[in-house]
Amino acid sequence: MDAGVTRTLQRLLERPIGPWSGRVWGLILNLAGNAIALWGVASVMRTGAGWTWIVIGGVGTAVCISALALPALESEVEQEGDE
């Protein structure tokens, strides 16, 4: 992933958005992605149709997990300490 995009994502994850941080919202989005994918699986098992939901939910889950796995940014104090 591009370094600039990574830093933007990391800032977004730590920033408060409404009552929670971006990381908490990411977990909620991941849960929604999981539910969509499993809804698709349930539909496929019942009717044979629903592959689109599986793909949408699966991609959503993969994107959320990839972003949420980014660790928190180093603070300026930490960076100075490392130098």
Next chain:
Amino acid sequence: MSDGGDRVPVSYPIARQIPADVLDGEARRLATIARAPLHRRIGGYARLAGPGFMGAALTLGAGTLTSSMLSGATFGYRTLWLIWLAAGLGLFMMAAMARFTCKGGFRVIQVQNRRHSWLVGSLMTGLVGTAAVAVIFNFGQVALGTHLIESLAPFVGISFPAEYNWILYVAVTSWLILSYGRRGGLGTRLVETVMKGAIALMILAFGAVLLVVGVDWDAAARGFFIPWLPGGGAGLDLFIASSAAAVGVMDWVFFHYAGLARGWGRNHESLARFDLVAGLFLPFVLVNFLVIGVFAATLFPQGITPESAPELAAALMPLLGPTWSQILFYVGFLAVPITTTVGMSLAGAMAIHEALGWEPDTSSWRWKLTALLPQIAFLAAWNARPVWLVIAIAAFLSLANNVVGWSMYLLLNDREVLGRDRGKSYLWNLGILLQVTLLNAIAIVYVFNRLGWW
């Protein structure tokens, strides 16, 4: 807690009973071990390890073993790969617990209360995810343990039905439970040694039985390395349940507090990680492998698939051949519920104290009462089981475990909680998130089931 640099670990009350010279001696030994060659390092760590083995003994309970027996009897060796995948995935979260114990030096439920509310910390993690589970799941342990004692008795020419032998079961497990944290840390080491011995007994007993019944090494190797699942919803259910349930909230909480009770601090993280791999992961995989192997070699070819652990064990007996192998199987199997009862009772007592803000004092009546609370499961000797409670707890667990997982993930990445010691590895976070996603899946499938969609 804003700076992770110079933090002195908070002393957990149970650890305060360990004499300072013992803790200093262990710290010196750790420093020496860290500089030693690999083989000596492994030996040294193995002697100092403990909470990981306790975790394995706790996890290897009636439920896990019944599931493995059923897997072996129904699918042969083909689901062996799920065992190492499930336990391996659980290690990421357990490593986070080791970080909280060693470098965080805090008591996780208290920090959850402060950062994520009492609902997530005390209620979901402590009271329901650990304490209630300890009480409810102990019914299964007592039912299995008393049945095994009853089955063993005729081999020595006596009859010892469950309605009477529960006294022996409760006495032995209560003695071990109440020994923990006593006599300046010696009690803790005693319990850990018994747990290590019990795991060794399981491995020896099931291993010997497997040698008697024989192993199809080719099929076992394929089952271990090549993923396979039954078709349809059953396959997905099996995958989700096995992958996410091997190591759960109670295991996380217990490993964390058992480490604090040993006085683990900043220099113990390497030992804690060794303990997770050698004490928890390897025994878990090995014991499950042996049990699946025994049933894959015996009941699977005959197409016999009983539903409960006692029925499975009884169906196995005529196929084991010599009497000594039958006794060995029962003895190894008896170690399973005994160690789980002990581990769960201790985890429950720790969790209740943390959730209610009580200081744990192992000599107090409050500790003894909370630690012995799961022994109410002696009623299982008469087949009594609080079914409504089991259903309620299972529902709550299905819906709450993932939220506790979220909380742990957030704490590991929380600069205000761990300072410089927060998780900085992409792969570590990824592993935790995969487990969290599986826990999400359990909650979602539960809701879908209730709505009739699954």
